[in-house]
Amino acid sequence: MSERGKTTRQAAWLRGTLLTAAAIGALTFAFSQVRSARAGGEANEAAAASQAYNDRISAKYNFRFGRTKPFLPSNATTETGDFIDPKQFQTADYCGHCHQEAHQQWRESAHSNANRAPWYLKNVGLLNAEKGIEFSRHCEGCHDPIAVVAGALTEGSPKKRPYDQDGVTCQVCHSIQKVDTRGTGSYVMGVPAVMVDEEGQPITTRQVSDAEILTHLDRHSKAVMKDFYRTSEYCSACHKAALPRELNGYKWQRAIFLYDEWQNSSFAKQSPLPFYVKDSVSTCQTCHMQREPLKLADYGAKKGQLASHRWLGANTLIPKYYGFDEQGRRIVQFLQNSVFNIDIFALERGETPEGGTPQTVVAPLGLTSFQVAPGELLTADVVIQNKGIAHTHVPEQRDMYESWVNFTMKDANGRLLAESGFIKPNGDLDERVHSFTNRLINAKGTRNYLHEVWNNRIVAYNNTIQSGRSQVVRYAFQMPATGGPVSITATVKYRRFDQHFVDYTVSKHYEQPVVDMVSQTRVIMVGENTPVAPGAEENKEWMRWNNYGIALLDAQQYAASLDAFAHVAKMRPDYADAYTNMAIVQILWQRFDEARPNLERSLALAPRNARALYYRALVERNEGKLDLAITDLNEVAKSFPRSRDAHRELGYAYYQQRKYELARAEYEMVQGIDPDDLAAHYQLSLVYRRLGMKERAAQEAARFADQKDDPSASAYALEYMRSHTEIANESVPWHVHELDAVAPASDHVATVSGAGGGSQ
Amino acid sequence: MLSPDAVVPSTQTPRGRAGLVFVPGAALLLGFLFICASSDRPVQASSMQGREAGAVLFHEKGCEHCHGVDGVGTDRAPALTTVGKRRKKAQIEHQIEQGGNGMPAYSAVLQPDEIKWLVEFLHAKRKAPKQLKVTGVPVHGDVPAALPASDPGR
Numbered sequence: 001m002s003e004r005g006k007t008t009r010q011a012a013w014l015r016g017t018l019l020t021a022a023a024i025g026a027l028t029f030a031f032s033q034v035r036s037a038r039a040g041g042e043a044n045e046a047a048a049a050s051q052a053y054n055d056r057i058s059a060k061y062n063f064r065f066g067r068t069k070p071f072l073p074s075n076a077t078t079e080t081g082d083f084i085d086p087k088q089f090q091t092a093d094y095c096g097h098c099h100q101e102a103h104q105q106w107r108e109s110a111h112s113n114a115n116r117a118p119w120y121l122k123n124v125g126l127l128n129a130e131k132g133i134e135f136s137r138h139c140e141g142c143h144d145p146i147a148v149v150a151g152a153l154t155e156g157s158p159k160k161r162p163y164d165q166d167g168v169t170c171q172v173c174h175s176i177q178k179v180d181t182r183g184t185g186s187y188v189m190g191v192p193a194v195m196v197d198e199e200g201q202p203i204t205t206r207q208v209s210d211a212e213i214l215t216h217l218d219r220h221s222k223a224v225m226k227d228f229y230r231t232s233e234y235c236s237a238c239h240k241a242a243l244p245r246e247l248n249g250y251k252w253q254r255a256i257f258l259y260d261e262w263q264n265s266s267f268a269k270q271s272p273l274p275f276y277v278k279d280s281v282s283t284c285q286t287c288h289m290q291r292e293p294l295k296l297a298d299y300g301a302k303k304g305q306l307a308s309h310r311w312l313g314a315n316t317l318i319p320k321y322y323g324f325d326e327q328g329r330r331i332v333q334f335l336q337n338s339v340f341n342i343d344i345f346a347l348e349r350g351e352t353p354e355g356g357t358p359q360t361v362v363a364p365l366g367l368t369s370f371q372v373a374p375g376e377l378l379t380a381d382v383v384i385q386n387k388g389i390a391h392t393h394v395p396e397q398r399d400m401y402e403s404w405v406n407f408t409m410k411d412a413n414g415r416l417l418a419e420s421g422f423i424k425p426n427g428d429l430d431e432r433v434h435s436f437t438n439r440l441i442n443a444k445g446t447r448n449y450l451h452e453v454w455n456n457r458i459v460a461y462n463n464t465i466q467s468g469r470s471q472v473v474r475y476a477f478q479m480p481a482t483g484g485p486v487s488i489t490a491t492v493k494y495r496r497f498d499q500h501f502v503d504y505t506v507s508k509h510y511e512q513p514v515v516d517m518v519s520q521t522r523v524i525m526v527g528e529n530t531p532v533a534p535g536a537e538e539n540k541e542w543m544r545w546n547n548y549g550i551a552l553l554d555a556q557q558y559a560a561s562l563d564a565f566a567h568v569a570k571m572r573p574d575y576a577d578a579y580t581n582m583a584i585v586q587i588l589w590q591r592f593d594e595a596r597p598n599l600e601r602s603l604a605l606a607p608r609n610a611r612a613l614y615y616r617a618l619v620e621r622n623e624g625k626l627d628l629a630i631t632d633l634n635e636v637a638k639s640f641p642r643s644r645d646a647h648r649e650l651g652y653a654y655y656q657q658r659k660y661e662l663a664r665a666e667y668e669m670v671q672g673i674d675p676d677d678l679a680a681h682y683q684l685s686l687v688y689r690r691l692g693m694k695e696r697a698a699q700e701a702a703r704f705a706d707q708k709d710d711p712s713a714s715a716y717a718l719e720y721m722r723s724h725t726e727i728a729n730e731s732v733p734w735h736v737h738e739l740d741a742v743a744p745a746s747d748h749v750a751t752v753s754g755a756g757g758g759s760q
Numbered sequence: 761m762l763s764p765d766a767v768v769p770s771t772q773t774p775r776g777r778a779g780l781v782f783v784p785g786a787a788l789l790l791g792f793l794f795i796c797a798s799s800d801r802p803v804q805a806s807s808m809q810g811r812e813a814g815a816v817l818f819h820e821k822g823c824e825h826c827h828g829v830d831g832v833g834t835d836r837a838p839a840l841t842t843v844g845k846r847r848k849k850a851q852i853e854h855q856i857e858q859g860g861n862g863m864p865a866y867s868a869v870l871q872p873d874e875i876k877w878l879v880e881f882l883h884a885k886r887k888a889p890k891q892l893k894v895t896g897v898p899v900h901g902d903v904p905a906a907l908p909a910s911d912p913g914r
Contacts, residue, residue, distance in 0.1 A: 211869040217822045217826065294862070299862065
């Protein structure tokens, strides 16, 4: 074959090949267009169906709180602002097909049972009956989110909704597109999707098959997991809540502020102010979603482990009621795992029955020799430190929760001589017990015994124990006139609800698990008492004094607190915080001149220490040295850019200097951390006005007026105290529990440790 | 029976704009296939071709999401860089089809031929690339050699 002929044949072959390729390409293009058109048709149909659903619900929906705010009094909303057809939410069983471990854990968790437990349903039933179903959106935004975004919480909506039984389902949490830290359901719900398409858009217009998911696992992950799901801010959307005016027709009130408590705690490492410093950051998920080895199959696992979807916390009643034995066991372990330190730290010696002895303090117990006279009156100072919780105990403004101190005095034979904090035969707790609780009072001056938070007017007193802080609980008792030693035992106990609430919501005399969270016993001899070997859980001596100092500070016993911190400084002269702590007492005691030298000593030991700088700035501001204060605070803010305290103080210092733009920036920073910071609302109302921003000034002024305390509400608290003298002393920061001789045995019931039992 | 060479287009699911991107590529590829076919080359799934098809499938069918690019392993699933040394073909096939030990079953997801080519691809993996040791790519959970070979779940 000639070269030319060969070339011609090759050219023809090439032409033919290209033509064929072009034809196939054209066919493929046409095919893709058909598919594209089909997909477009599906999308249009789905959009029309969504619109139709929204129109149908809107036609009969109760828009009591405004046409543009259909979900109030919850802060929940949807991406479009429209209602979402509940059929768009896949069931938890669907997810459980591949995520068996997560499903099993979730089924036993508080999330999955958030909207079916009788105590919750009865409480919401009260609200529905008293005010109307539309008000229940406040609760359901976090307990039954599907019902809220579906627009089901309105008159005439179906009573039986299949998703109700699942509460906070997989797709509730895994469809949230955005949150802010206002809480009360401050999330934006997207239309649920188990997969995104090639362009990263959620597939919401058609069913996605298992095969599609399995061959595009990356796109499944993109649809259901977002980085912010791993943050504390994510949890804040529901684990922070307020009682808004729309709910109570009264005013905005703080309810639960777990996120803010965490953000201010040592666990977050975002504030310089905690008394102790943690080695690493712990988020909500660090404690409540610890990674655990799989027991069942779960394709979401990494290294054979899965972030626990049990969300272990303190709900001991769900496992008992539904028979979730493992959940119950694990919660008890969680509650007993170094949450508290308890230290029977000191004996205060008052007058003996014969009188005459001046009061002294014997401390620290166990390391000190002392004499006790027969029949002597003693007061034990029990120091309880919240060392393991990043928020308050009890964790929420929940005065139907019960955690208390049981204090017993027994003779050498183990016979009970006296007790505080016992459970009575009818299940009620000893009224004069020391409880880590508060009292929520209504406009009648009585307690809201059934958690009718919409009727709250004031918190009569608050003895909950903050993260990282200590409380001193005092028990006065009399030593035997004759005979051997006595042992005194202090135990922190917990049960989910008070008996009254359980009797109403579950059944009469329903017995709940009572968990002993921590306990300590010391033996007091009549006569000579000598040092004993420290227990395994006992803190070092300086730390025992430190916790005592913190407890006395919070009890407003400034002189004693200062003395305790001085002991720390003596034992640990290298410990800068000992001097800062002394200065804190002096600042609260309004002794600014005495505080400054201690702060300088602290800064000499730990130059540029943010905690000491912060308190020095307070002293400087008090002295009118605003420039110095601002310099120190700026350094604090540099080290702790999310310290709301530093920014708040900076804002005020700038405001005092009439540097309004700078003040504005600082307060807006504070609002970026807590949108409901009261000081920021007030100061910004002033600052905006100075800057000529009248509308925003008016908004902030209105928020401040809505959120500030109502001074007249104190009358309700006083009325309650007046008619409940047995607990009136609890409202006094410094109080003593007088131990009575024990009542006959029949008046007491034994407590039950652990959880479990029951039936589902 | 499909040719391994046909694997790539068959796994594409073009939609919307992605479809437009796909067209020129598909045209070129199909053109290439046409050239191959017209040159009278036999369309036989040689072992090499099966391995290549398997490699494409490994990328296309989501295996990399858990087993990592080139099977180097991730937190989700073990490295497969030396799986051919540890597992017989039948064992690998069983694992893909039936799943187990944290892996979903793919018998209802993949075609028999696709599973076969994946097996070809994986069974040929006997020696970990050297650079892996240098770069320290995580190989968590690589199938332990000590496991009994008779364990079908592995």
